[in-house]
Amino acid sequence: MHSLYDVPAPAKLNLFLHITGRRPDGYHLLESVFMLIDWHDVLHFERTACGQISREDLNGIALPADDLITRAARALQQATGCTQGVRIGIEKQLPAQAGMGGGSSDAASTLIALNRLWNLKLSRQELQSIGLKLGADVPFFLCGHSAWVSGIGEVITPLTDGDALPQQQFLVIKPEQGLETAGIFSSESLKRDTKPATIFDFAANHFGFGRNDLQPVAEGLQPEVKKVREWLESLKLHARMTGSGSAVFAPITQNIDLSTAPSSWQIRVCKNLEKHPLHSWIPENKL
16 A cells, blocks of 8 residues: 555553552542553555545454544544545554553554644644543653653653653563453452652652552453563563553563563563654644
8 A cells, every 4th residue: 555654653561550549430540651662553644635534454454343543533633624534554563452552552643643644733732632532541642752640641741851761671571362451440459549659759760660550450360461470570570561461571681581481472572762753743732
């Protein structure tokens, strides 16, 4: 498919994820650091004049009738009155149900690419307000940097300059089975009263601070998560689940012998990104 833009949609890892409370409406209050990594999907965009939105999976995988990519494109049309259309090709590389934000990142990269392709000139803030209606993680992927995230996921503080994360490599493992987020958050055994922390607390130990409060519940629901964690810990690595799982990661400083890992696991060595690859494509917030 001839395309005008080929854009990446990078994954995230949660360096920690604390549940600090729950609102009366049932939404959970959280604190986390979302870190961008260099494992990504690739999306291809070709502008059309007819106003229609179409998409295809370039790996030949059947797609659902509707997903976050088409919803993002439609939301941008509706918000701006844009009459242009687009053909979208998808090369999925990120695993689903992994806690790595693949669908949300695809939606964010779609908003960024179409804002430029359709010459809409929306600011970062305007795109984030559209993104929030699509999913809680979408505004993060629009912010351009790894970030401290709090509230129900809508309070985003980019980690830049003095707060920027040091460069680090990570071993990321996605077991064969995934996990449904809703099942974890609805669990009676989920700890929901972790004491709030600060960026200063986190900065003292970027890659070892805190824990993932969802991990014990996830390991109970999906024993493969525990199996991955224990395998990484057997290599003397500091392992932790990302998001609501099922992927588990660990910082590494040298090559790891992967010969004893089950062949069903998806394993990737990644590094964190200084900024989102499409950071410069978004006009900065209007005054």
